[in-house]
Amino acid sequence: MNIKIIRHVLIFFLTVFLFSCGTLLNVKRDQLSGVKKIAVVSVYCPAAITIDNQRQAPIFFAVDATVQSDLKSQEAIKEFEPRGTMLLKKSQSIVIKKLSETFKWNITPVGAFVKSSAYKPLELWSNKNTKNSSSFYVQLNNSSLLWINNGEVELKQLLSEFCIQTGSDAVLILSFDFAYSKSWFKGSGVSAKARTFIGMQLVDKKGDLIISTPRADERERDFSEMADTTMPLKGWTADINETTIKTFDSSIENSSDKVISML
16 A cells, blocks of 8 residues: 555544543633522432443453342342442542632532422433333432433533522532452552542533533543552452552542533
8 A cells, every 4th residue: 555545544543532532621711700500409329339341240250240140130220329328428528629619610519409399390301211221320319210311402401490499500410430450569469449420411501501511420531540559359359448548539639620620
């Protein structure tokens, strides 16, 4: 093949690659200055902590594949719920604190509105559109499972109406996914590090989506960071319990710093 043709082909694919990467985060920065008062309307995560790279499973004798085959059972979800709720509370608190410090926003946590009449249309939308998947998520304060995927004109309109009724300039949707990476970490041997994925969407009172990242459970690595500390492995599986789960504090902090720095 002609060298010139090869060069043009490479340039084309590189351009496509860079363009696709650039679309993972969308921020309308010129509209952020008009936002002062924000209500968090949805905070959730998958009802399990899993390895964040499925290709590692065969390397670790497929133990994870066996363990994770039962993760979606109702028993496992029920067992995870207290831990998931704890992690979501920490995550919401950390993200709110860091966003408030960075943008000088006044942000109200999700629990303040979920029982209000203004919130009811969001709950109805969630029940109608996510009923087949909602049982596999832990939702903080029984908040609705919300996310704008393909325009979602109806949801944008409902969020706009919610802003007007509550006197908010915008609403914030937060999704998290708590995972871990296995490796040979210096000083710890074969062990695991917590990794927290963060997804957020900010919709203003006009119904405009002014911040949008991939949803956390899409596990785009640019929107995550590992912890500074390791957790031990039980056999070849990360021993996730009330003690080692504290290592997620570090990854939540690191991921929040990383994602907010991108806005």
